Amino acid sequence: MRLPSELQLRRALGRWFRLAVYEADGRPVAPADVEAVYQELIRLRDDVGEAREYEVVSEEADRFLGATGRCGWCGGHGAHGVEGA
Ligand SMILES: [Zn+2]
Numbered sequence: 001m002r003l004p005s006e007l008q009l010r011r012a013l014g015r016w017f018r019l020a021v022y023e024a025d026g027r028p029v030a031p032a033d034v035e036a037v038y039q040e041l042i043r044l045r046d047d048v049g050e051a052r053e054y055e056v057v058s059e060e061a062d063r064f065l066g067a068t069g070r071c072g073w074c075g076g077h078g079a080h081g082v083e084g085a
Contacts (some may be wrong), residue, residue: 005047006056013039013060017072024075 003011015037022029045053064072071080 005044006052009041009044009048009053009056010060011039012044013057013072014064016041017038017061017064017070018066019043020072020075021070022075024070 019029019034019037048056052054064070067077070077074080
């Protein structure tokens with residue numbers, strides 16, 4: 001059975017955030033993996049709808065930070081804005 005789009009989005013975001021942390025830590029990240037997840041995020045944004053996508057992204061970024069202490073956007077330690085500032 002196909003997972004609901006929102007759950008797929010949450011999983012894709014988790015992968016996206018982990019890739020950011022890998023890059024921040026200097027671990028090897030395959031550009032093809034980054035591109036694949038990015039394309040999935042774009043597709044799922046359309047499926048879920050922009051307003052709901054925004055909420056899910058905020059929730060998942062908070063959850064990731066709580067679970068790992070890392071910013072999902074830049075992979076740095078602690079909380080940052082979505083812009084990675
Ligand atoms: Zn950051």
